[in-house]
Amino acid sequence: MRTEPGQRAQHMVICGDDGLAHRLALELDAVCGEIVTVVLPSGSDEYGAGVAALHRDPDSPVELFVSARPDERTLRAAGVERAAALALTYRDDQVNMTAALLARTLNPSVRLVVRMFDRERGRHLERLLDRAAGLCDDAAQDTSTTVLSDADTAVPELVAAAAVGHGHTLQVEGKVFRGVVRPAGTPPHATDLATLAVLSGAHQDDPASQDSAETPGEDGTQLLPDTQTAYHGQFTHGRLMLEEVVHHTPEPAARTRGRHLRGWLRARLAHLPWRVLLSHQLASVYGALAAFVVALSTATALFADEHPWWKNLYLPLLDIFTMGDPATEESVARRVLQLIAGFVGLAVLPLVVAATMNATEAFRTASASHPPDDDVNGHIVLVGLGMVGTRVLARLRSTGHQVVAIERDPQARGISLARELGIPLVLEDAAAPGVLELARVGASRSLLVLTRDDGQNLDIVMAVRETNPDVRVVMRLYDDDFAATVQRTLRASYPEALTRSRSVSALAAPSFAAAMMGRHVLGVMPVERGSLLFTCVDVAGHPELEGRSVHEAFRENEWRVLAVGAAAGPVPSSAMDTLTGLGPDRPGFDWRPGQGRVLRAGDRVVLATTRRGLDILMTGVRPHPAGRRG
Structure with missing residues (x-):
């Protein structure tokens, strides 16, 4: 019989309001011996129904708790005071920050995993909460705080899928x-x-x-x-x-920036759309203005006082632009012509200003686009320069890949980065006819579609598949089930083509789950319905490792020693790399250790484990076989 969440011993708590919380519950469902309480604002929507289905499964440790917001009453009811780990995955940074500070007060020893979109704010929060955890008397507890962005955690997988296909x-x-x-x-x-x-x-x-x-x-x-x-x-x-x-060592930042700037200036000058300034509308308006000026200049020369020819042209221009003095002391013909010129100015100048502004805006917009040259090939076409697309672009360029970007919003956050890096850029809707051809998708090695609109992403991919069924396609879809369905359908329709549909929540959830299990988890690699976890563990205190050779420490389907290095003392949270869990003073690892090498108490090892294997290694308890999928 189930008890109330607050009556549980140490367990995991997830608080969120979107697909990441649901996916994270699925990830932790395979970890035995830990109760997983999921707090959602509704139990009847898509995500709440999915968690409720897990809750009804007698073999699942997942429980559902419905609450509109993660206030103190909710956190207490969910059992945060006795929880081993708490994940806060709301889409609002402020909500996550407030709940994290409150949770640290309720339980100084809880391991916190916080979703944050603002990187700088996340770093400040991480340091603040870790300092607060350092005041806890129980030094044996892992009281770490890990701040993650689902976009950042998904980027390596998206880049790998686009660059190498897998x-x-x-x-x-x-x-x-x-x-x-x-x-x-x-x-x-x-x-x-x-x-x-x-x-x-x-x-x-x-x-x-x-x-x-x-x-x-x-x-x-x-x-x-x-x-x-x-x-x-x-x-x-x-x-x-x-x-x-084996990757290329990047050039010094100053040299790289200088090269990109010079390349960008040359490209801009070569591709400026000067023809925009010769548009039919602009030519018509300025042509009409010129005709009026010629007519008034001729009339001035014929009927007004005699002036040098240049003055006959100059005076009508002043009158049209209302810049001349009243001709009160001059002839009647000159005064009449001045009035006519004033009326012409009133009629024509608004048209001149409007046409000039339209041409300037069209020139600016067209100038922002920088389509690739006709000889560009073997590149990656990136559609969408939002938060995820911007970080994918930065990662692709840092690894030396050639990229052509497409973005319809000239104010998107990745536009400035694309210009800074000298990336060919097409400022158009990728779903519009001819835009993908302008980006030379037919000569590309892969297409990466990362807009926030699932329907548009699918439209783009289907259009590309009809015209170029061989190009490698990776698309971002928000809904996890929809992503799996789309991938199966496209693979069945184009069996020879490589198509990957990725949900950001599905890509991010393993990293959040790994962080909830402790900083010793370096990464998670999905393999069919299971996962491989890469962990960094001190050999001391683990009888399955200590005193055994690398060969003897191997457990089929559970764990394998990948690398061996010397253990170091505790690393302060502020000095630890939140991505790898390693500090800067850690000795290096031997990634090809001899099978006969004996693991000593002073060693530290990198392991590849299944989730079942990690649970055995960390707790010494073998999980119940029912329902485990690792």
Whole structure:
């Protein structure tokens, strides 16, 4: 029989109002021994119904608590005072900040994971809450605060999908690693570090796909296989390998900025749309003004006092622009012509001003666009320069990829970055005819669609698939179930093409779940319906590791030692890298340790684990087999 949330012992609490909270509940559903209380503003909407379904499952530890806002009464009722971890995933930064400060007061030892869109504000909040946690008497508790942005956590997966078609990135000590699929019969590569999985036949191209049976059969995916299984499987199945990415060392920032600026200036001058200033409207208005000036100049020369020819032209212009003195002392003809010129000015000048402003705005808008040259190929077309698109653009450029951007809003946050980097930019609606062709999508290596409109994203992808079925396509879809359905449909319609539909909440949820389980989790790699977690653990105190060789410490389908290094003392929260969980003074890891190397108490290891394996390793308790999907 279920008890009230507040009566539970230590457990996990999630407070949110969108798909991230629901997806995070699904992620934590596979972690046994911990009650997961999910606080949502409604139990009847799409996300509330999904959590309620988990709550009705007798094998699920998930409970639903409905409350409009995370005030003190709600947090107490959800059991935050005795919770091991609390995730605050509301879309409003202010709501998350207020709830985090309140939760730290109610439970100084709770592990906090806070969703923040504003990076700078998030860093300040993280330091503040960690300082408050340092006042807690129980030093053994993990009282860390981790501030995450769902956009930032999703960016590496989106970039990997667009750049290589598959592969999930992991960063440790400045080194970058990724999971890469080796097809059946492919010999080992020099950069391969370990076999993470032997893949089922249905998922050799996409280990992150989830449209398989929940429990793999005889030919299903095997996570962390033993050496014999991995060896024999390489001839008949694809393998998911951990590969070290050797990347180019970036140039000094000043030199890079200077090169980008010079390239941007040359490109701007070469592509300025001067023809906009010769528009039919502008030519008509200025032509009419010129005709009036000529007519009045001729009349002045014929009927007014005799003047030099230049004065016959100059005086009508002054009159039209109401800049001349009244001709009270001059002839009647001159005074009449001045009145006529004034009326002409009243009629024509508003048209001149309006046409000039329209041409200037059209010139400015057209100047902002900088389509790629006709010889550009092998690039990545990025549609959408909002928050996610801007960070994807920065990551793609930092890794040396050639990018062409499309954005319909000239005020989008990524426009200034694209100009600064000298990125070819098309300021048009990507769904409009001819826009994708202008970005040379047919010659591109992949298309990355990241607008906030799911319908528009799907329209763009379907249009591209009809004209170029071979281009690699990655699209962002907000709804997780919709994303899975779209991916299955497109893959069935275009079996030879590589199509990835990604929900940002689905991509971000593993990182939030990892943070809730502690900073020792470096990253999460989805593999079908399971996940591999990469953790950094001190060997001391773990009988499954201490005193054993690397080979003996291996547990099939549970964990594998990837790297060994020397342990260091505690690292202050302010000095710790929130992405990797490592401090700057940590000694380096040996990523190719000998299988006979014995793990000592002074060692620290990087492990690849299943969620079941991590639970065993951290708690020493083997989970109940029912309902576990890791």
